[in-house]
Amino acid sequence: MSDTVPHRGIITVCVMLATIMQALDTTIANVALPYMMGSLSATLDQINWVLTSYIVAAAIMIPVTGFLVTRFGRKPVFVIAVLGFTIASVLCGLAASLEQMVLYRLLQGIFGAPLVPLSQSVLLDSYPRERHGSAMAIWGVGVMVGPILGPTLGGWLTEYYNWRWVFFINVPVGILTIAGLMTYLTDSPRTKTSFDWTGFLLLAFSIGGLQMMLDRGENLDWFSSVEIMIEGGIAITAFYMFIVHMMTADNPFIDPKIFADRNFSIGLIAIFIVGIILLATMALLTPFLQQIMGYPVLTAGLVMAPRGIGTMVAMMIVGRVISRIDPRFLFAFGLVLIAFTLWEMMYYTTDVSQATIIRTGIIQGAGLGFVFVPLSTITFATLDPRYRTQATSLFSLMRNIGSSIGISIVIFMLTRNTVIVHADLAAQVTPFNLGLHMPGLNQIWDMTTLSGKAALNAEVTKQSAVVAYANDYLLMMYVALATLPLAFLLSKPSKRGGGGAPAVAAD
Secondary structure (H helix, E strand, O other), X not given: OOOOOOOHHHHHHHXXXXXXXXXXXOOOOHHHHHHHHHHHOOOHHHHOHHHHHHHHHHHXXXXXXXHHHHHHOHHHHHHHHHHHXXXXXXXXXXXXXXXXXHHHHXXXXXHHOOHHXXXXXXXXXXXXXXXXXXXXXXXXXXXXXXXXXXXXXXXXXXXXXOOOHHHHOHHHHHHHHHHHHHHHOOOOOOOOOOOOHHHHHHHXXXXXXXXXXXXXXXXXXXXXXXXXXXXXXXXXXXXXXXXXXXHHOXXXXXXXXXXXXXXXXXXXXXXXXXXXXXXXXXXXXXXXHHHHOOOXXXXXXXXXXXXXXXXXXXXXXXXXXXXXXXXXXXHHHHHHHHHHHHHHHOOOOOOOOHXXXXXXXXXHHHHHHHHHHHHHHHHOOOOOHHHHHHHHHHHHHHHHHHHHHHHHHXXXXXXXXHHHHHHHHHOOOOOOOHHHHOOOHHHHOOOOOHHHHHHHHHHHHHHHHHHHHHHHHHHHHHHHHHHHHHHOXXXXXXXXXXXXXXXXXXX
């Protein structure tokens, strides 16, 4: 679109509010779960459905965004999505039972699914091509900082007010967003097109089965459980049938021509891997601070918050220099920063200082900023604008699936390695180990008393967990480094701006 888009600044603020509101809700409820258990009379296993229902509903509905915009127009879909999300948030805050909470979280996920891809699509359409880097920097702040600040804000609201305010906080944001969108957002052309129910249902079953498998696998011991095997089988079978249908149908749910764009296809793979690193690292750091370091929820949130500052600063820098520096180099630089910080985190012990954690978090946040903005920009640089809404939906979907898979992998590895290392360390705990007879220690870890044995076992378990965390960080570092070659498989976008036609890529 041209430089003469009216009210671009206000539109940018509105879509940013929508992005932040949805991104926050992916993590803000996590810290409130223990408090919800008492209010809703739920067990630990049952309360996890509060998270699962939202994630599954959002994942299934994200790909539908492209069709809804094509059929009904961008403005009404965006406004209804924000309105529905806001109302569902109020209902979540008022929920009196677990059944009500799960139902309202499903609604929240359904209405929240279009918000992030629509926000990205609106910003790409509102800014000329040469300013897409700046637009993605603005958009990325909401997407990346939301999940980082979610636990901190959720902990603060739960600690000083009530867990219900985790949901009520969306109300003023939703009202402002709706008012701005209705007043200033222009509509997009509408096309009467048929809905590919077969493709949608196949993809929904595939995504739903995968998300259920990832979410419940840890509790059910993965493939030793019949439920997990069924969910995995449904996911694989439905996805295979979806691919066959997409390639043979006359009007498929997702147009396969969209994948002919090399930057877009490689970008989907890259954002999937970045998604693994983004939330998996946070899923490790939060329990490390609370369970190993003994930090209260609020302190842990405050220690992690500077990571978001690093992301914001890096995104603002990238937004200014991306037109002068090859975005592929910025992307690669961000991956190197992330890999370096994960290498540092491998050496975290129970004596690690807050200053070290904060410094590492800021650098890691900056690395994510350097990764996310160039990747978001270059992925859509050569794509035909008519595919934009569908493409942004797939981009968000791949990031979410990557995050779910990443969290499942690191938590599984953490549990498994803790048990293995515990067994190895426990084998060294014998009356003949001279280290246990040092002055002072033989009183704390007296193996002739129950309290001494319990204290010794607790210390062995803690140290085993520290080693398991280090192994997970090492795995994430390898994932970051393995992503580096993708940076140079991408095509450098042309500096030619404007126009509706895709820019010509230059290798």
